[in-house]
Amino acid sequence: MSDNKVKSKHRSIYEHLRNAIVSGEYAVGQRVPTEAELGAHFAASRLTVARAMRELERQGLLVRRRGAGTFVRRRHSIERNLFGLIVPIGEPGKSIFGRMCGEVARVGQANGFGLLWGDSLSAEPAVQIQRAEKLCEECIARKVAGVFFAPLEVPRDQIAVNEKIANSLRAAGIAVVLIDRDIYDYPDRSRFDLVAIDNRRSGYMVTKHLLDLGCRRIDFIAGPMTVATVTARVEGYQDALLRHGITPDPRWIDHSDVHKRDALAARIRTSDAEAFVCVNDYTAALVMHHLSAAGIRVPQDVRLVGFDDVELARFLPVPLTTLHQPAEEMGAVATKLMLERLASPNSAPRHVMLSCELIVRESSGGVASGEADASAAGSQIGTTARSACGPN
DSSP states (O other), X not given: OOHHHHHHXXXXXXXXXXXXXXHTSSOTTOBOOOHHHHHHXXXXXXXXXXXXXXXXXXXXXXXXXXXXXXXXXXXXXXXXXXXXXXXXXXXXXXXXXXXXXXXXXXXXXXXXXXXXXXXXXXXXXXXXXXXXXXXXXXXXXXTOXXXXXXXXXXXXXXXXXXXXXXXXXXXXXXXXXXXXXXXXXXXXXXXXXXXXXOHHHHHHHHHHHHXXXXXXXXXXXXXXXXXXXHHHHHHHHHHHHHHTTOOOOGGGEEOSOTTOHHHHHHHHHHOOOSEEEESSHHHHHHHHHHHHHTTOOTTTTOEEEEEEOOGGGGGXXXXXXXXXXXXXXXXXXXHXXXXXXXXXXXXXXXXXXXXXXXXXXXXXXXXXXXXXTOSHHHHHHHHHHHHHHOXX
């Protein structure tokens, strides 16, 4: 059986039981069907059934009693000591959110709070919205104390879904702390607590780095989604160009779908850019792949930078220059804000912006001292790359 079918069976069993518990179909203290009974009903292996039941047990919905069976757990004593997560955790090594949420879990547990994890939200926008709305409903049904919410990356005509989710939680008396970005597009600001980096300054930093290397024509690969982080980074990119006497050209900013690889590859091949600023490291990895396929060398022919400093950044064919986000610290600060919000629910909303660092690697034509592979070979790459953008 394929991994997708196994996952589908697991999700079907999990959602069936969860919905039955939340709706009251299975009352507190009631015994739920056995693994064998569920396996027969869903035509699933006992391993798949057990996985779904373990997840429900971890979330505090079920309790196993040796020799008696599995029962719906009495939740009134733990609900208010529970936080919820509506966050696109993503694949390991490709997102900062896994590290961030791990720290939320650690600090929350140290303060007596469990964590309600949902399925990863990394998916097509329509699926992502559906999953987020279900998680929101579950957090409300479970009466969690607070929710950490990273607003969804969605097309512009669907951006209101973020406001809907946040306001639904607030209306239910649940504290909300936003992480990484606001529910509104930059520069608008909501009345929820927010922990993030200064994305406008970050866009300025990575672009200035390329300008200082001699580049003048720099394109920004932004992607199609409406997210406050993207808008702010583009603003910072334009600030840097203007500061260096270069008038930004809207045609230098690409909002096409980076997953439509033919379109992205065509854009890269036909661009006169000396360098690309990519909205995140995953996008930079796609751009690097298409540059290589087109016979365009990084950094000798064109320079490349990203944002986030996820794990894959240092292991790309050409290690990536990127803006490091302090994910663990963001998680810790977000949890501190949540605890303070619970203690003082009527205090003014706070926006905490953490500092971040530019990590210089070979993709931009320079290697910072102390970086892995900062060898004579790396220095030679940086020297060769100067011909792409002029003298440093």
